[in-house]
Structure formats: structure tokens, C-alpha cells
Amino acid sequence: MQASDGNLYGAAVARFQFGGVASLFKITTDGKYQTYYVMNNPNIGTCNCWLTQASDGKLYGTSENGGPGGVGTVWTWDLGLPKPLPAVKGTLPTSGAAGSSIIVYGHSVLGATGVSFNGVPAQAFRNISNDYISATVPPGATTGPVTVTTPNGSATSPGSFTVE
Numbered sequence: 001m002q003a004s005d006g007n008l009y010g011a012a013v014a015r016f017q018f019g020g021v022a023s024l025f026k027i028t029t030d031g032k033y034q035t036y037y038v039m040n041n042p043n044i045g046t047c048n049c050w051l052t053q054a055s056d057g058k059l060y061g062t063s064e065n066g067g068p069g070g071v072g073t074v075w076t077w078d079l080g081l082p083k084p085l086p087a088v089k090g091t092l093p094t095s096g097a098a099g100s101s102i103i104v105y106g107h108s109v110l111g112a113t114g115v116s117f118n119g120v121p122a123q124a125f126r127n128i129s130n131d132y133i134s135a136t137v138p139p140g141a142t143t144g145p146v147t148v149t150t151p152n153g154s155a156t157s158p159g160s161f162t163v164e
Contacts, residue, residue, distance in 0.1 A: 084108035095162035118144025
């Protein structure tokens, strides 16, 4: 995954049961590789790890098995990364009437504190994931961009949402 500092972070998969070790790593955009952490402990688990950067700047992940009871672990990785700025890419669908439920998609929208349709605030919205928000088109909304506000800033869609 690409984090807010522009670098790529990931996990190399390995099975400690067979002598391999998994690792968490960074690759810079000019190709430099750095291992940050070697996961060679059965308490951590095998790493088919899923990483995401949350609005606090930290990376969060999950791993298979390991941990108490051997059912997996959830962990955080604080590398001092800047908090990610939100980005809005568009909506699904691209049009709808007041009261319609739509999906706003982009990046780093987790923790959204507001969604507006051409300046009219949505009264109902909820985060689905780091990249998706469900929002209800508010009464009085007009055709125009959709804006998402998070604790780290605001982002506006590149195109217009058409209010029917």
C-alpha cells in the first residue's frame, strides 16, 4: 500500500512453521528496500497481512493464526508518518434524488466528519471503510461536487453529482 509519505509498505508472506520468516517492509519510490520488522514468532502469526493507513497516520494490520488461542492478531505500526489527506474520486451512482443513498469513494476518508452535496450538508452518512462512505442526498441539494471533511482536511470530487 502507498502511505501518506509516498512510500510503499507491505508484508512479505512466510510460514514460521516451515522455517520462513515474514517481514514488514518499506520500498521507496526510487526502489530502496528496508525491512522494518521480522515476524518470526508464533505469538504474532503468519503474515498474510492486510495493511491500511488510518487517519491517525499509523498503519494497522491483521495476521493469520498466532496470538492467544492461535486465531490471529491485530496490530498497529507507528512509523511517525504524516496523517493522510482525504481524496474523493467520485460517487456511485453519479446521480440521484434527495433521499437516495449513494457511495462516495476515494482514499483516506475514514473518520469523516461531514459530507456535502454542492455545499448542502448530508444529514446521514457513515463510513464503510478507509475508501468508502455511504451518504444520503439531502433535501435542497443541487447538482455539483461532493465534498468530504475529515479531521485531516477536506476533499472535493473532481466531477459533479447530478441531483434529479
